[in-house]
Amino acid sequence: MADHTTTTIAVRDCTIKMMRGGSGPPLLFLHGASGANAWLPFMQSLGARFDVIVPQHPGFNDSDTPDWLDNIHDLAYFYLDFMEQLDLDRVHLVGASLGGWIAAEIAVRNTYRLASLTLVGAAGIHVPGAKQVDLFLGSDEQRIRDFFYDPACANEMIARVLRPEFEDANMKNRIATAKLAWQPRAHDPHLRKWLHRIDVPTLIVWGANDRVFPMEYAYAYQQQIPSSKAVIIPECGHIPQVEKRDVFVSELIGFIDSMRKAA
Amino acid sequence: MKFFNFHLMPYRHADLDAIDQNGSAWVTYSNKHYDPAKGAELYHEYLDQMEFADTLGFDGVCLNEHHQTAYGMMPIPGVLAGALARSVKRAKLAILGRALPLLNNPLMVAEEYAMLDNLTRGRFIAGFVRGIGAEYHAMGINPVISQERYAEAHDLIVRAWTERGPFAYEGKHYHFNYVNPWPRPYQTPHPPIWIPSQGSASTIKWAAEKRYTYAQTLSPIAVVARFFQMYRDEAEKAGYTPSPNQLAWSNTIYVAETDEKAMREAKPHLEALVNRFLKMPVEMLLPPGYSNPESMKRVRAAKVTGKIMSIDDLNKTGVVIVGSPNTVREKLAEYQDLAGFNTSLTKTQFGTLPDEMTRANMTAIAEEILPHFRNRLPQGKREVQAAE
Numbered sequence: 001m002a003d004h005t006t007t008t009i010a011v012r013d014c015t016i017k018m019m020r021g022g023s024g025p026p027l028l029f030l031h032g033a034s035g036a037n038a039w040l041p042f043m044q045s046l047g048a049r050f051d052v053i054v055p056q057h058p059g060f061n062d063s064d065t066p067d068w069l070d071n072i073h074d075l076a077y078f079y080l081d082f083m084e085q086l087d088l089d090r091v092h093l094v095g096a097s098l099g100g101w102i103a104a105e106i107a108v109r110n111t112y113r114l115a116s117l118t119l120v121g122a123a124g125i126h127v128p129g130a131k132q133v134d135l136f137l138g139s140d141e142q143r144i145r146d147f148f149y150d151p152a153c154a155n156e157m158i159a160r161v162l163r164p165e166f167e168d169a170n171m172k173n174r175i176a177t178a179k180l181a182w183q184p185r186a187h188d189p190h191l192r193k194w195l196h197r198i199d200v201p202t203l204i205v206w207g208a209n210d211r212v213f214p215m216e217y218a219y220a221y222q223q224q225i226p227s228s229k230a231v232i233i234p235e236c237g238h239i240p241q242v243e244k245r246d247v248f249v250s251e252l253i254g255f256i257d258s259m260r261k262a263a
Numbered sequence: 264m265k266f267f268n269f270h271l272m273p274y275r276h277a278d279l280d281a282i283d284q285n286g287s288a289w290v291t292y293s294n295k296h297y298d299p300a301k302g303a304e305l306y307h308e309y310l311d312q313m314e315f316a317d318t319l320g321f322d323g324v325c326l327n328e329h330h331q332t333a334y335g336m337m338p339i340p341g342v343l344a345g346a347l348a349r350s351v352k353r354a355k356l357a358i359l360g361r362a363l364p365l366l367n368n369p370l371m372v373a374e375e376y377a378m379l380d381n382l383t384r385g386r387f388i389a390g391f392v393r394g395i396g397a398e399y400h401a402m403g404i405n406p407v408i409s410q411e412r413y414a415e416a417h418d419l420i421v422r423a424w425t426e427r428g429p430f431a432y433e434g435k436h437y438h439f440n441y442v443n444p445w446p447r448p449y450q451t452p453h454p455p456i457w458i459p460s461q462g463s464a465s466t467i468k469w470a471a472e473k474r475y476t477y478a479q480t481l482s483p484i485a486v487v488a489r490f491f492q493m494y495r496d497e498a499e500k501a502g503y504t505p506s507p508n509q510l511a512w513s514n515t516i517y518v519a520e521t522d523e524k525a526m527r528e529a530k531p532h533l534e535a536l537v538n539r540f541l542k543m544p545v546e547m548l549l550p551p552g553y554s555n556p557e558s559m560k561r562v563r564a565a566k567v568t569g570k571i572m573s574i575d576d577l578n579k580t581g582v583v584i585v586g587s588p589n590t591v592r593e594k595l596a597e598y599q600d601l602a603g604f605n606t607s608l609t610k611t612q613f614g615t616l617p618d619e620m621t622r623a624n625m626t627a628i629a630e631e632i633l634p635h636f637r638n639r640l641p642q643g644k645r646e647v648q649a650a651e
Contacts, residue, residue, distance in 0.1 A: 177551065
């Protein structure tokens with residue numbers, strides 16, 4: 001039995017690729033700057049409980065790069081259209097890194113179709129003084145090393161991602177990321193002003209050893225979003241869903257279950 | 264051939280080992296290594312050299328623009344052009360900068376260049392560049408929109424020079440209710456526009472179509488010849504035959520009594536330029552979106568940024584010309600015929616080369632080289648005297 005399907009969908013004038021697998025309430029996962037070209041183990045695990053939907057953002061991987069794509073707000077509006085077109089309801093929106101920024105931008109605009117929000121090592125705001133690596137100045141390999149606490153995880157991702165057949169896609173993803181995140185670097189100075197508008201239960205998941213967006217970011221988000229809680233995962237870098245998959249999945253499921261009990 | 268004294272104005276007292284340790288003289292090389300007392304002396308030394316070039320009979324002097332680097336101390340070339348506008352009496356004055364996409368208000372370049380054109384009574388040459396990739400790290404400007412900002416800024420500046428204001432301008436990146444710069448340029452319709460590039464095909468095509476002078480930066484002569492041919496082909500496609508004056512080769516020349524002496528003297532200073540001042544990681548040189556994916560892949564595959572080059576490599580491949588007066592004359596004539604250019608943008612100072620050696624080099628070039636090329640055109644043809 002196939003664990004997921006890969007299809008394309010046109011939202012207005014933009015055709016994107018998306019992976020979808022599992023069953024249950026919809027869970028929309030928004031990927032980070034490295035794109036999404038594989039059905040990863042954490043998606044498989046979440047598929048046991050959710051209808052997991054993983055689109056490739058406009059500008060990334062095999063999706064179109066539409067003329068209208070200039071900034072992160074364009075992607076937030078795109079995904080509002082996307083949820084409307086798929087008629088998704090009570091969505092558990094999960095965004096990692098750059099995808100977390102998109103998720104936060106969606107949620108300050110409109111939570112009508114959302115049941116919950118989960119931000120994982122999310123970009124989008126700026127915390128003064130937090131020491132961060134420059135993701136545009138290091139080599140591809142160094143960047144991946146900076147993502148992880150455990151070098152073995154980095155080696156695994158380097159072997160999986162930095163392959164000649166992915167060179168074009170990797171470059172496309174880098175260009176899309178630069179377009180969205182070069183300056184201001186990976187944030188929108190105005191987002192913080194409106195985070196109070198997020199009126200769905202929010203989980204903030206962070207690696208204690210995240211060198212890209214350090215833990216201070218988790219606390220800053222937690223302070224600004226009304227009904228939010230932060231979970232810090234020890235011995236974990238920027239990509240908890242990969243580096244600490246079991247903890248990540250159980251925290252996410254626990255959060256959604258407790259939300260249901262409360263409701 | 265026309266000779267321009269092209270200065271990069273390096274911070275030649277830079278600690279070369281510290282540059283090595285940092286991996287580059289750009290962006291992250293701490294300005295704690297800049298000593299203002301030495302820097303001030305250098306500015307005057309270099310400006311004096313430019314004035315010396317004028318008295319020696321060079322046809323022009325060239326400034327450029329780079330940011331946050333020991334490679335060159337000219338982030339705002341207009342300041343130095345202003346200083347030279349009155350002291351360089353005869354030669355043309357070219358700025359082979361301004362990196363237009365780095366500016367949030369390109370109308371200021373229309374103003375700045377028009378002022379310089381008035382100050383020099385029409386001896387000014389206006390360069391427009393995108394800046395190299397490192398500039399986008401240094402100045403926090405998004406490299407992905409660099410090309411569209413360049414195109415828009417260029418159009419705005421040329422319109423500001425050629426249309427009578429005020430008029431309104433609404434672009435994607437720039438917005439003005441009133442475009443009406445005072446002063447207007449001295450030259451009609453505007454100062455000559457020169458486009459330096461590393462050899463992007465789209466830039467060459469565009470420069471040829473606009474009839475702008477194309478300047479090829481630091482490349483082996485065979486590559487220069489190929490790009491200049493591309494320019495001539497594009498010009499023919501656009502319906503005209505370009506003058507060789509429209510092709511400018513940016514080079515380095517060092518002349519001494521013998522080949523051996525010239526090579527020995529130039530070696531440490533030239534190698535400091537290419538292996539220390541110019542060195543940077545490929546991620547710094549080519550941020551995402553700065554150029555199209557094909558050329559990014561080509562440069563990454565060539566691993567050009569890591570190569571250590573010796574003066575022998577540079578001289579053999581014709582990136583530079585170093586030698587006795589006779590050798591330099593022969594090679595320059597050979598290269599002029601091969602590539603078909605009639606403008607030489609010559610670095611007479613390079614890397615760590617001290618003042619007295621620079622001046623000796625400039626004098627040797629003025630006495631031994633310039634007169635032989637004064638009216639020489641590609642293929643050994645002679646310019647008709649009435650041309651200028």
